[in-house]
Amino acid sequence: MSFWGERKKMGLSILIACFLLIHHVGSMSVERSTYIVHMDKSVMPKAFASHHHWYTSTVDSLSPVDPSVVDGSRSKASLVYSYDNVARGFSAVLSKGELEVVKKLPGFVSAYRDRQIKLRTTHTPEFLSLNPSAGLWPASNYGKDVIIGVVDTGVWPESRSFLEDGMTSSPIPSKWKGTCQVGEEFNASMCNAKLIGARYFNKGLLASDPNITLTMNSARDTLGHGTHCASTAAGNYVDGASFFGYAEGTARGIAPRARVAVYKVQWPEGFQASDFLAGIDQAVADGVDVLSLSFGFDEDLPFYENPIAIASFGAMEKGVIVSHAGGNTGPHYLSLFDAIPWTVTVAAGSIDRSFAGTLTLGNGLTITGWSVFPASALVESFIYYNKTLASCDSVALLLDQASFGNIVICEDTGDFFNQLEVVARSRAAAAIFISKDPDLFTSADFPWPGVVISPRDGPAVMNYVKTSARPLATMAFKQTVVGTKPAPALESYSSRGPSRTYTRLLKPDLMAPGSLVLAAWIPNKSAARIGSAIRLSNDYKLLTGTSMACPHVAGVAALLRAAHPKWSPSAIYSAMMTTANALDNTNNPIRDNGRNRTFANPLAMGSGQIDPNLALNPGLVYDLTPQDYVNLLCYMNYTENQILTVTRSKLYHCSKPSPDLNYPSFIAFYANGTTKNTTATFQRTVTNVGDGPATYKVEVVAPAGSVVTVSPKMLFFSNKYEKNSYSLSVEYKSDKNGMVTFGSVIWVEDKGRYRVRSPIVVSPEMAF
Numbered sequence: 001m002s003f004w005g006e007r008k009k010m011g012l013s014i015l016i017a018c019f020l021l022i023h024h025v026g027s028m029s030v031e032r033s034t035y036i037v038h039m040d041k042s043v044m045p046k047a048f049a050s051h052h053h054w055y056t057s058t059v060d061s062l063s064p065v066d067p068s069v070v071d072g073s074r075s076k077a078s079l080v081y082s083y084d085n086v087a088r089g090f091s092a093v094l095s096k097g098e099l100e101v102v103k104k105l106p107g108f109v110s111a112y113r114d115r116q117i118k119l120r121t122t123h124t125p126e127f128l129s130l131n132p133s134a135g136l137w138p139a140s141n142y143g144k145d146v147i148i149g150v151v152d153t154g155v156w157p158e159s160r161s162f163l164e165d166g167m168t169s170s171p172i173p174s175k176w177k178g179t180c181q182v183g184e185e186f187n188a189s190m191c192n193a194k195l196i197g198a199r200y201f202n203k204g205l206l207a208s209d210p211n212i213t214l215t216m217n218s219a220r221d222t223l224g225h226g227t228h229c230a231s232t233a234a235g236n237y238v239d240g241a242s243f244f245g246y247a248e249g250t251a252r253g254i255a256p257r258a259r260v261a262v263y264k265v266q267w268p269e270g271f272q273a274s275d276f277l278a279g280i281d282q283a284v285a286d287g288v289d290v291l292s293l294s295f296g297f298d299e300d301l302p303f304y305e306n307p308i309a310i311a312s313f314g315a316m317e318k319g320v321i322v323s324h325a326g327g328n329t330g331p332h333y334l335s336l337f338d339a340i341p342w343t344v345t346v347a348a349g350s351i352d353r354s355f356a357g358t359l360t361l362g363n364g365l366t367i368t369g370w371s372v373f374p375a376s377a378l379v380e381s382f383i384y385y386n387k388t389l390a391s392c393d394s395v396a397l398l399l400d401q402a403s404f405g406n407i408v409i410c411e412d413t414g415d416f417f418n419q420l421e422v423v424a425r426s427r428a429a430a431a432i433f434i435s436k437d438p439d440l441f442t443s444a445d446f447p448w449p450g451v452v453i454s455p456r457d458g459p460a461v462m463n464y465v466k467t468s469a470r471p472l473a474t475m476a477f478k479q480t481v482v483g484t485k486p487a488p489a490l491e492s493y494s495s496r497g498p499s500r501t502y503t504r505l506l507k508p509d510l511m512a513p514g515s516l517v518l519a520a521w522i523p524n525k526s527a528a529r530i531g532s533a534i535r536l537s538n539d540y541k542l543l544t545g546t547s548m549a550c551p552h553v554a555g556v557a558a559l560l561r562a563a564h565p566k567w568s569p570s571a572i573y574s575a576m577m578t579t580a581n582a583l584d585n586t587n588n589p590i591r592d593n594g595r596n597r598t599f600a601n602p603l604a605m606g607s608g609q610i611d612p613n614l615a616l617n618p619g620l621v622y623d624l625t626p627q628d629y630v631n632l633l634c635y636m637n638y639t640e641n642q643i644l645t646v647t648r649s650k651l652y653h654c655s656k657p658s659p660d661l662n663y664p665s666f667i668a669f670y671a672n673g674t675t676k677n678t679t680a681t682f683q684r685t686v687t688n689v690g691d692g693p694a695t696y697k698v699e700v701v702a703p704a705g706s707v708v709t710v711s712p713k714m715l716f717f718s719n720k721y722e723k724n725s726y727s728l729s730v731e732y733k734s735d736k737n738g739m740v741t742f743g744s745v746i747w748v749e750d751k752g753r754y755r756v757r758s759p760i761v762v763s764p765e766m767a768f
């Protein structure tokens with residue numbers, strides 16, 4: 001103990017000495033502010049070993065003081081961050097004069113003043129551009145009078161996200177027939193004007209195993225998943241929410257004024273399809289408008305054996321919008337299991353937010369890296385580096401060699417998550433991880449002090465360690481950076497099409513934020529840990545998965561339902577898909593973290609990232625009736641009974657079997673390994689949902705090596721709700737290497753008001 005304490009003191013005295021030095025040398029008369037400076041790294045002079053050196057030396061040269069000095073004072077120009085992954089450049093505290101010097105440097109791109117960002121916890125509303133002054137939020141009254149049913153693990157009714165503040169001025173919609181079911185630790189007064197209903201379903205589970213003892217026989221959530229999802233879709237405003245200081249701000253759902261009803265069907269003891277069906281059945285009867293389904297069956301089930309497909313067909317018939325998580329079984333093709341034509345299938349992407357820790361070396365070099373360590377420790381210690389141990393894969397070796405209380409270096413020769421466990425068990429003070437594995441930015445489990453730095457920053461640290469007799473470092477945690485670029489990126493875990501249930505429909509449909517989403521958590525279950533023994537509880541938690549993306553889409557759908565009460569579910573799916581954004585916040589195509597950050601294709605992300613404000617006024621929609629979906633089931637050669645299983649009604653017929661749903665996307669297949677040309681032809685009908693007459697002209701981006709022909713090339717509408725049809729054919733050559741190519745067709749309104757975009761994919765037949 002004293003060992004660590006002594007070292008701490010030493011470090012502290014060094015910092016104090018530096019501080020004094022500045023006080024004497026610095027001139028206090030110049031006013032400085034922080035600027036963000038973007039640089040063109042390609043013109044970096046060869047003399048610099050890394051971008052970091054370049055930027056440091058640039059900033060240091062502005063005011064000639066001891067370059068190893070770093071402090072918070074504004075007595076000299078100083079570097080704040082250097083950026084290389086998400087942006088190229090740096091931020092620095094500069095005077096106006098120094099900024100002018102920077103602007104004349106080779107490689108300068110742009111600079112602007114840093115501004116105070118008001119952090120928002122859930123933050124994803126801002127990331128999706130939801131805004132109180134314009135667009136879908138005001139147009140929908142924030143989802144007022146819409147009811148979102150969350151079929152999941154139940155709810156923690158005391159969560160601040162489900163308080164009824166601001167919801168009591170209007171009555172609960174009269175169509176609501178639900179109830180607040182009494183159960184263990186759950187009484188009828190736990191529902192309110194926000195959480196308007198709660199029910200639980202476990203008869204199927206108990207039937208499957210009468211020996212089961214339920215831990216919580218009520219709608220109360222003991223797993224946390226349902227509470228998280230419900231608050232993401234429609235949580236109320238909660239100030240001061242955070243994950244142990246990360247992502248701090250005001251939490252709220254996408255549709256903050258929508259009502260929530262929960263249906264607990266998933267239990268710690270198990271999950272039966274029968275309970276699930278009963279839950280949805282009841283939800284639709286109760287009068288929900290939107291269903292959020294953050295789970296699925298990761299097996300090949302035909303629609304008629306898949307309770308999600310079955311239950312959601314009935315929901316769709318009644319006008320209920322169903323948002324369904326695509327699954328977390330990526331990144332391989334055909335990893336999408338139960339993508340259902342009459343639900344919107346949601347893929348997951350990253351958020352423009354990063355959690356950081358700062359590593360400061362004894363020589364003053366400061367590196368901002370990744371950390372979600374959940375405590376406020378300020379670690380200060382000597383660095384221990386031994387190349388043979390730097391894969392950090394042996395607790396015994398680290399315990400033996402690394403000396404208790406040191407900061408160890410773990411290189412990217414081992415699996416990061418395993419390294420984190422090893423370090424936590426080795427009693428090292430902390431670790432510097434060198435890694436760029438994109439998956440690590442999706443996990444909030446960070447049980448030991450540490451900072452992950454990029455391999456580009458590695459050499460600077462190694463150089464310091466090798467040249468210093470007693471290399472010293474400090475680490476500080478709990479920083480949140482928003483506005484990081486590029487974002488979103490499609491996540492590795494997100495399941496990819498073609499959909500195994502029916503390949504000839506392009507799925508997933510679109511993507512939404514899914515990684516490290518902060519939403520309500522249950523206080524009785526640990527939210528984070530330190531080492532293996534210390535469990536921390538918290539009422540908000542960062543979670544990752546398509547489960548988290550799904551309630552975002554449910555929330556947007558609720559807002560659209562409020563704005564367009566008469567639209568069919570498929571019209572709303574179409575509005576969300578044709579306005580989705582295939583570009584990231586650098587205006588480049590969205591990248592795929594599961595494929596070395598190459599451009600994500602529509603088999604991974606569908607039409608792109610959901611854009612709620614554009615979805616409000618899509619211009620045209622591709623509408624579908626329940627019979628249209630049945631035509632697809634007929635084409636699939638389902639027997640009468642199989643179809644009836646899904647439709648429950650003989651009102652439907654099989655006189656027009658068709659594989660060609662009026663869907664806002666296109667997929668064509670070729671036989672892999674062959675070389676012949678194929679033509680696929682599609683028929684589509686679009687409905688004008690803009691006000692009054694409109695003229696649209698087609699724009700085509702053909703997949704590489706394909707010829708796309710659209711006929712007619714212009715569509716004229718004289719009235720709202722008028723329909724027009726077109727055909728689209730893709731002539732494509734089979735690709736010997738089995739390449740997936742993609743493009744799009746965009747109907748552009750001639751006054752520039754609307755762009756109605758559909759992806760086109762040419763894919764090899766894939767076997768599974």
Ligand SMILES: *[C@@H]1O[C@H](CO)[C@@H](O)[C@H](O)[C@H]1NC(C)=O
Nearest residue numbers: 182185186187188189190191
């Ligand atoms: C419901 O439970 C809460 C908290 O335990 C309690 O304060 C309240 O009186 C109960 N209400 C009824 C109607 O039993």
Ligand SMILES: *[C@@H]1O[C@H](CO)[C@@H](O)[C@H](O)[C@H]1NC(C)=O
Nearest residue numbers: 206207208209210211212213
């Ligand atoms: C229930 O418990 C009994 C006694 O332990 C056991 O014999 C039986 O197999 C169990 N039933 C199930 C379905 O697990």
Ligand SMILES: *[C@@H]1O[C@H](CO)[C@@H](O)[C@H](O)[C@H]1NC(C)=O
Nearest residue numbers: 385386387388389397400401
């Ligand atoms: C590095 O670790 C290895 C394996 O424990 C050990 O044999 C070696 O002596 C260590 N090197 C130094 C310089 O401590």
Ligand SMILES: *[C@@H]1O[C@H](CO)[C@@H](O)[C@H](O)[C@H]1NC(C)=O
Nearest residue numbers: 185216220221222523524525
């Ligand atoms: C939560 O914890 C409290 C206190 O430990 C306990 O009384 C209560 O039963 C727990 N509730 C649940 C739902 O586990």
Ligand SMILES: *[C@@H]1O[C@H](CO)[C@@H](O)[C@H](O)[C@H]1NC(C)=O
Nearest residue numbers: 331332593594595596597598
């Ligand atoms: C990503 O790049 C690595 C190294 O170049 C390569 O081994 C790997 O196969 C690539 N993965 C994918 C999915 O393209």
Ligand SMILES: *[C@@H]1O[C@H](CO)[C@@H](O)[C@H](O)[C@H]1NC(C)=O
Nearest residue numbers: 632633634635636637638659
């Ligand atoms: C349906 O059955 C017909 C006749 O047996 C067959 O030609 C067709 O390929 C089948 N369609 C599908 C989608 O399996």
Ligand SMILES: *[C@@H]1O[C@H](CO)[C@@H](O)[C@H](O)[C@H]1NC(C)=O
Nearest residue numbers: 677678705706707731732733
């Ligand atoms: C095959 O398709 C390509 C374009 O996709 C076209 O250039 C070529 O002429 C076609 N070949 C034949 C034999 O039709």
Ligand SMILES: *[C@@H]1O[C@H](CO)[C@@H](O)[C@H](O)[C@H]1NC(C)=O
Nearest residue numbers: 672673736737738764765766
């Ligand atoms: C298509 O065939 C090529 C060559 O045999 C093979 O490398 C590729 O993996 C195949 N692609 C698919 C999707 O089956």
